[in-house]
């Protein structure tokens with residue numbers, strides 16, 4: 001589904017990703033771990049097509065298409081969802097209204113019919129049920145005054161509505177409490193399917209106690225330096241990132 005080959009990315013004149021390669025198949029959940037500043041969020045941003053991230057070498061193919069040639073909106077239409085690409089806060093804009101507009105924009109771009117408010121409400125109820133969520137966030141303004149945990153819960157709900165093929169979640173090290181982590185994990189688990197892949201960027205092993213990844217990668221110094229199964233996350237938790245550094249650059 002997603003194939004990244006030898007990706008080099010420069011941000012503000014500095015080389016951040018330096019030859020990153022990664023392959024994700026439909027149905028898989030991949031975790032990307034790594035020390036602070038390794039380039040994890042840069043990877044998410046470049047896949048979403050954010051401005052300011054210059055690809056100097058390498059390629060990214062999504063379902064056979066050159067993802068890097070697409071505009072950010074086109075990437076969303078082809079089914080790539082990046083949790084944090086959505087606006088942080090939109091005061092005064094009702095969340096339900098916003099979600100419907102986002103969904104209908106995507107449907108329109110795909111040549112599908114737009115949903116009227118009754119059809120949309122039906123979909124909302126269906127997704128709330130799948131995720132075991134309350135509707136308490138829907139009548140509020142988009143993200144306004146949301147706690148960190150509520151923002152994450154809302155992102156998972158956006159994900160459920162937009163039904164992407166590839167969902168990229170960046171946990172952003174943002175001090176989520178255990179309930180918020182569980183919410184994210186339960187949402188991801190409920191939305192796992194044979195057609196959908198997840199790229200879960202996380203600093204903490206904790207999240208992976210709840211989301212069982214198929215593959216774990218360690219990103220350090222702009223490259224994937226280690227790939228393994230769920231046990232790799234546990235080894236990291238036990239030994240820290242210094243352990244990886246020693247393995248990739250043993251002392252002479």
Ligand code: ADP
Nearest residue numbers: 011012016035036037038039040041042043052
């Ligand atoms: P991680 O998510 O792994 O902690 P990031 O991808 O956020 O790492 O950052 C990797 C490096 O790129 C850091 O050194 C960071 O300071 C730098 N960086 C990221 N975004 C920018 C930016 N917009 N301007 C300047 N430097 C940036």
Ligand code: MG
Nearest residue numbers: 036037041173
């Ligand atoms: Mg960071």
Ligand code: MG
Nearest residue numbers: 040041042172
């Ligand atoms: Mg980050």
